[in-house]
Amino acid sequence: MLRLSALGDVCNLVPTVRALQRQWPELRITWIIGKGEHSLLSGLSGVEFIVYDKASGFSGMRALWRELGDRRFDVLLHMQQALRASALSLGVKAEVRIGYDKARSKDWQHWFTHRQLEPHPRAHVLESFMDFARALGVDPAITGCPEWNLPIPETAYAEASRLTGETAYALISPCANPRLRNFRNWSAEGYATVIEHLWTQYGLKTLLSGGSSSQEREMGERIRALAASEAVIDAIGKSSLKGLLALIDRADVVIAPDSGPVHMANALGTPTVGLYATTNPDRAAPYGWRDFVVDRYPEAVRTYLHKEPDEIDWGERVRHPDAMALIQAEDVIERLDVLLASRPDATTMEPPHEV
Structure with a gap:
C-alpha cells in the first residue's frame, strides 16, 4: 500500500486495512507512509510500515528504494493521487499495480498503474x-462495516491525564493544516461562544488542541482572550499525536473544521461536530457523524463560485477566506445540543453557575 498523507486520510484508510485482514487473516501488508502519519498510526496491528519523510525529497526517495531492495509484492495499492507518490512507486516491484479510475485520478497517476x-x-x-x-x-x-481499532499506548493516556486530570471536557481543534489557501478555519469569536455554551449549560471545560505553528498559537490566544479562563484548558502545542488520540478518545465531544482531528475522533467513536464550508462534507465529513456536520458548503459554492453544487466537480474546494464565516455559532450549538442530550448523564448535569 502506498499512501503518504494526510492525517485525516490515513485514518479513513485504516478500515480498508481491516477489511483486507478480515478477508485474509494471513495477508502480509506493507504500508509506505509519511513520517508524521506514521507517528499517528504506529503499532497498527498486522502492518509493516516503511516511512518516507516528505521533507527528505529525492535523497529520501532513493534511500527508500534501497530499503525496498529486491523485495517483490503481489499487489501495489497506489492510493495517493500525487506525482511525488507516483515517483516513489517506481521503486516498488509489484506484479499488479492498482490505482484510481481516470475520473478520480490526478497528476497522471494512471501512467504508473496497470489496473484502475x-x-x-x-x-x-x-x-x-x-x-x-x-x-x-x-x-x-x-x-x-468499517473498523479501526487504532492503537493508543498507556503512555499516551498518561500524557492526556497530565493535561486534563479527571476533568470532563469537550475538545476543540480550531485550526486545519496551515498551508497556502487552505481557508478552513472558523473564527475565534465563534469558538468562544461555543465554549461559553459548553461551560454554562453542561459544565464541560473545553480543551484547545493543535500544533505549535504560529497560526495555531495565535488562534488559541485569541480564543482564550474571549472565553472565560476557567472554561479553557490550553493544550495547543503540548501533545504528541498519540497523546492527541488519547485526548480525543476521552473527550465528550470533538469540534473542528475539516482536518485530522475530526477523522481521528470518528475512528475512535467520539461524538463529532465537523465545521464545513470550504470542503464538501458529502466527500470528506467524519464518516460516522455526517448527520451532525454544520454544512455551509452549498451556500459557499453559490456565494463565492457563483454556481450550483451540482455544476462543479466533485470535491471542488471553495478557496475564499470568508467562506467559513457563513457558519454561525447557533448552528454549532444546535448540533452540540443534539449530541450532548443523548449522554447517559445528560439529565443530571447542572451548569457550574447561574447563566
Whole structure:
C-alpha cells in the first residue's frame, strides 16, 4: 500500500486495512507512509510500515528504494493521487499495480498503474479507499462495516491525564493544516461562544488542541482572550499525536473544521461536530457523524463560485477566506445540543453557575 498523507486520510484508510485482514487473516501488508502519519498510526496491528519523510525529497526517495531492495509484492495499492507518490512507486516491484479510475485520478497517476478501480462517482473518501479492497474481491459485507481499532499506548493516556486530570471536557481543534489557501478555519469569536455554551449549560471545560505553528498559537490566544479562563484548558502545542488520540478518545465531544482531528475522533467513536464550508462534507465529513456536520458548503459554492453544487466537480474546494464565516455559532450549538442530550448523564448535569 502506498499512501503518504494526510492525517485525516490515513485514518479513513485504516478500515480498508481491516477489511483486507478480515478477508485474509494471513495477508502480509506493507504500508509506505509519511513520517508524521506514521507517528499517528504506529503499532497498527498486522502492518509493516516503511516511512518516507516528505521533507527528505529525492535523497529520501532513493534511500527508500534501497530499503525496498529486491523485495517483490503481489499487489501495489497506489492510493495517493500525487506525482511525488507516483515517483516513489517506481521503486516498488509489484506484479499488479492498482490505482484510481481516470475520473478520480490526478497528476497522471494512471501512467504508473496497470489496473484502475471501477468508477465510483460522488464517493466519500473512506469509500474511495474501500474500493481498493473491493477490487481485490473482499466480501461486500466486510467492506460495508468499517473498523479501526487504532492503537493508543498507556503512555499516551498518561500524557492526556497530565493535561486534563479527571476533568470532563469537550475538545476543540480550531485550526486545519496551515498551508497556502487552505481557508478552513472558523473564527475565534465563534469558538468562544461555543465554549461559553459548553461551560454554562453542561459544565464541560473545553480543551484547545493543535500544533505549535504560529497560526495555531495565535488562534488559541485569541480564543482564550474571549472565553472565560476557567472554561479553557490550553493544550495547543503540548501533545504528541498519540497523546492527541488519547485526548480525543476521552473527550465528550470533538469540534473542528475539516482536518485530522475530526477523522481521528470518528475512528475512535467520539461524538463529532465537523465545521464545513470550504470542503464538501458529502466527500470528506467524519464518516460516522455526517448527520451532525454544520454544512455551509452549498451556500459557499453559490456565494463565492457563483454556481450550483451540482455544476462543479466533485470535491471542488471553495478557496475564499470568508467562506467559513457563513457558519454561525447557533448552528454549532444546535448540533452540540443534539449530541450532548443523548449522554447517559445528560439529565443530571447542572451548569457550574447561574447563566
